[in-house]
Amino acid sequence: MKKAKFITFEGIDGAGKSTHLAWFAETLRQRGINVLVTREPGGTPLGEHLRSILLSQPMHAETEALLMFAARLQHIEQVIRPALQQGAWVVSDRFSDASFAYQGGGRGVALAKLEQLEYWVHADLQPDLTLLFDIPVAVARQRLSNNVTLDRFEQEKSVFFDRVRQAYLERYKKYPQRFALIDAAQTPDQVKVELEKIIVSI
Ligand SMILES: Nc1ncnc2c1ncn2[C@@H]1O[C@H](COP(=O)(O)OP(=O)(O)OP(=O)(O)O)[C@@H](O)[C@H]1O
Numbered sequence: 001m002k003k004a005k006f007i008t009f010e011g012i013d014g015a016g017k018s019t020h021l022a023w024f025a026e027t028l029r030q031r032g033i034n035v036l037v038t039r040e041p042g043g044t045p046l047g048e049h050l051r052s053i054l055l056s057q058p059m060h061a062e063t064e065a066l067l068m069f070a071a072r073l074q075h076i077e078q079v080i081r082p083a084l085q086q087g088a089w090v091v092s093d094r095f096s097d098a099s100f101a102y103q104g105g106g107r108g109v110a111l112a113k114l115e116q117l118e119y120w121v122h123a124d125l126q127p128d129l130t131l132l133f134d135i136p137v138a139v140a141r142q143r144l145s146n147n148v149t150l151d152r153f154e155q156e157k158s159v160f161f162d163r164v165r166q167a168y169l170e171r172y173k174k175y176p177q178r179f180a181l182i183d184a185a186q187t188p189d190q191v192k193v194e195l196e197k198i199i200v201s202i
């Protein structure tokens with residue numbers, strides 16, 4: 001059997017991560033793989049409490065970064081590592097690249113500080129594969145326009161998401177071997193074709 005893989009989905013709000021993650025996980029299961037689906041911030045009872053705070057309470061940008069990594073440490077120790085050790089594949093809706101994109105690019109937290117947190121929290125663990133759903137900000141915002149309520153991040157302006165998108169692309173440039181770039185502006189069927197190609201290659 002193949003070694004258990006840790007796969008993350010990344011991209012700005014409205015890119016289509018959650019929509020396609022469900023399909024991706026189901027497709028892996030049809031191939032006989034035991035898959036655990038999880039998300040950040042969240043993935044544990046404590047992490048979900050922190051998520052509701054992070055998505056609603058105004059706070060200092062560095063507090064936000066620290067809480068994201070605190071939730072992440074709990075997620076890694078309580079969920080991600082145990083699952084991988086038992087042979088399950090873990091597919092997470094966001095992980096540390098999101099902190100570099102949102103807290104780093106979006107909010108302006110220093111890259112060096114985020115790198116220190118990354119080293120502290122998971123020096124020995126990185127995703128085996130990260131699917132970056134890249135999309136023009138205007139297209140993603142249009143998709144979210146039907147939502148009745150928007151969380152603290154979704155309420156940010158276009159320029160914030162432009163910075164987040166660019167910071168994601170910087171992570172892709174820094175770690176090209178770990179990333180697969182998905183053109184998320186395509187139709188859902190076209191995105192699935194891209195995902196299918198990735199599934200057969202892993
Ligand atoms: N390829 C697509 N074409 C058109 N609409 C799409 C596509 N993918 C997703 N959508 C729609 O766009 C909206 C946002 O999708 P989704 O919730 O999957 O995004 P997300 O990346 O998970 O966003 P968030 O980061 O806010 O959770 C949903 O209404 C979804 O149905």
Ligand SMILES: [Mg+2]
Pocket residue numbers: 017018019093
């Ligand atoms: Mg989502």
